[in-house]
Amino acid sequence: MKSCIFGYTKQGAPVTAYTLTNTQGAECVLLDYGCTVQALKVPDEKNAFIDVVLGYDSVSEYEEHDGYFGAAIGRMANRVGASVFTLGGKSYPLAANDGVNHLHGGIKGFDKYIWTAEPSGNNTLRFSRVSPDGEEGYPGTLFVSVSYTLTDENALVIRYDADTDADTVISLTNHSYFNLNGSGSALNHILQIFADRFTENDAACLPTGKFLDVAGGPFDFAAPKALGRDIDENDEQLACGHGYDHNYVLSGAEGLKKAAVLFSPDSGIRLTVSTTLPGMQLYSANWLSPRKGKLGAQISPRGAVCLETQLFPNALACPDFPSPILRAGEHYHSETVYQFEIGSEN
């Protein structure tokens, strides 16, 4: 594994880039700042290597822009309604950084810390940090790690582990923006999601606690279809997210199961996402403001898609959602696999 200084934060702290390479020549560049997947180069059907994630060339761009590019998100992925939750009869106020709601762990979430990195064998890099009691308003000292493995079969495996010394809440994800052509629109990507239902959003993209069936409507990706096919349909749920920004309720039993398949007919690259988690946020990058990214690449709204495996957002206020509570003495573990292949849409 190679490593080099990627740059320095505004406070002058060094940020290191680590490169995992496999026997097929695929490459994953990881930053200790936010456990960020800065680059992920995989072969296309012509055996040219394409960087399939959006990102930046400098630390300052990661610090200044709020897209959470490639980062680990915590303690709570996505939204906590009204920026408050109750646990053990006590109310915990959190920062309101998305209107009245709390988004992606708050003002200084896991994406904005430098983590401790250590190689842990098998082409694996493990990042860890101790999130102190009270950080961003969350209770309990959290000992958390995120491990990335690049397999020789071109899969990026992400393992999340956490322990706490007091009851707390946790839902971790990775916020990579995928474009299987490297740049341009993602609306021609063919997407399949293994889910019959998704969670209804209010106008601020906060789940209401209700489940909606995907069948027949614009949210139906049960059979593969282009991401952009129905995205501009006149639909109340699409209108509130300005496109897709919704949590899918994944079908399939506990354990590692297929969540989604994303395919680009242009590059021939197929990404299969599998996870142990019950939900996945489909975010069609609706709010990306146009700007330049890595090597001057144009970043545009809907120029990528996020497939964020997760517990359901706003779960603490929705009794029918799986619980994000982690009690002292319990261990949190989840796994998500991003498998890249050359193939067809299914």
Ligand code: BGC
């Ligand atoms: C959320 C979006 C949000 C985006 C921020 C997604 O996970 O669901 O609503 O705008 O992250 O980059």
